[in-house]
Amino acid sequence: MGSKEEKVWLAMRVTYRREMLARQILEEEGIENFIPMRYQLSKEKQKKRELVPVVHGLIFVYTRLSDIQRIKKEREVPYLQYMVDSRSHEKIVVPEDQMRRFIAVAGTYDESLLYxxxxxxxxxxxxxxRICGGEFEGQEGIFIKVKGARDRRVVIAIQGVIAVAMTAVHPDLIEVLDH
Incomplete structure (x- = not known):
């Protein structure tokens, strides 16, 4: 048998706020995916907290290119589209370690996360x-000042797509990494 196609994390767009429908189809097909979500109070009279996408139209999909192309065709999902790097015009593929770090932080639904x-x-x-203790122990990112926060935060970025800034991390829990 020839070379086996590798699974990759693809950054994808979903048009017309159909992220949850796309997620359902992908899960029915057994395909891992991730939508950055956060809690928000509903707009109804009986205000309740509900999980909503942080950014409408964004989903990350862990699959082989041939599988996602087949699903888009067979399941008629034209609203699920590849995100393309503006410089290289290539599909945006997120390195697995970077995606796992992003999911480890964004998947907590922590209300103090900034996107x-x-x-x-x-x-x-x-x-x-690298964070050396607390909820995000072991996570690596960039320590910078971000707007909307008093102190510097550790940021995990998906190049060209989205970035998440964690809650303030005590300086004693931060280890500087070599460049």
Missing amino acids: FQPEELNLKKGTRV
């Missing part, structure tokens, strides 16, 4: 760090 579009942050000004 940013990539162009909102200058990660070059930050310092690469």
